[in-house]
Amino acid sequence: MSESFAKLEKIIDYSFQNKALIGRALTHRSFAYENSAAGQDVEIRNLHNETFEFVGDSVLGLAVAEHLFLKHPELSEGDLTLMKHRIVSAETLAKIGQKLNIGEFIRFGKGEESTGGRRKDALLADTLEAIIAAVFFDSDYMTAGEFVRRILREELQTVTPTSALDYKTLLQEKLQADKRSIPKYSVTKHEGPSHKRTFYVEVGWETGTAQGIGKSIKAAEMKAAEKALEKLAENNA
Numbered sequence: 001m002s003e004s005f006a007k008l009e010k011i012i013d014y015s016f017q018n019k020a021l022i023g024r025a026l027t028h029r030s031f032a033y034e035n036s037a038a039g040q041d042v043e044i045r046n047l048h049n050e051t052f053e054f055v056g057d058s059v060l061g062l063a064v065a066e067h068l069f070l071k072h073p074e075l076s077e078g079d080l081t082l083m084k085h086r087i088v089s090a091e092t093l094a095k096i097g098q099k100l101n102i103g104e105f106i107r108f109g110k111g112e113e114s115t116g117g118r119r120k121d122a123l124l125a126d127t128l129e130a131i132i133a134a135v136f137f138d139s140d141y142m143t144a145g146e147f148v149r150r151i152l153r154e155e156l157q158t159v160t161p162t163s164a165l166d167y168k169t170l171l172q173e174k175l176q177a178d179k180r181s182i183p184k185y186s187v188t189k190h191e192g193p194s195h196k197r198t199f200y201v202e203v204g205w206e207t208g209t210a211q212g213i214g215k216s217i218k219a220a221e222m223k224a225a226e227k228a229l230e231k232l233a234e235n236n237a
Helices: 002-012 019-025 029-034 050-071 077-087 090-099 110-114 121-138 141-151 153-158 167-177 217-236
Strands: 184-191 198-205 208-214
Touching: 002 019, 019 121, 029 110, 050 077, 050 121, 050 141, 050 153, 077 153, 090 121, 121 141, 141 153, 167 217, 184 217, 198 217, 208 217
Parallel strands: none
Antiparallel strands: 184 198, 198 208
């Protein structure tokens, strides 16, 4: 694994003093369990990256919050929260994981490997958080914060309150706060040639529905969620 570690260190521009930390950050639970003497060796079974993800998530959140607060002192708590939520989202982290080609270096068990674990967005995002934790344990918060800002440089430079708006998440949080079930999305139809399609999506919840139109399913879902929030706001007015 030493050659793989060296290759990854070059990609992420960080050299580990303790290689065991990056080894653990790259170890999925399935690998640890398959290589722990039929699951009896507790020490080996625990040497996977899930608890590192927990720490990495906290370091990531603090580093991003600190950066946004210092860079945008004029913004409200709500705007800063929206921007932070977008940057630390699994979607953003998975995109960074793909850019850094992290999937190439993760150690999986045979089962997870066979189901395409290296390409799963959730696993890429989780592993990136584990790597952040490994950098933190290998150095200190200041260094880990610099690492976070480096790998998220583009996102931190371009995010705005408007670009960070995630109506799907806001709708789900609104419904959960009102003790309702999560919204359900469905594509009702699509029009146009394959290279230039328009999608129609309906979102439904316990007491209503809303429709959205977009050039992609995701865009149409976002528009439907926005319309749903407007309906809920009108009903509560």
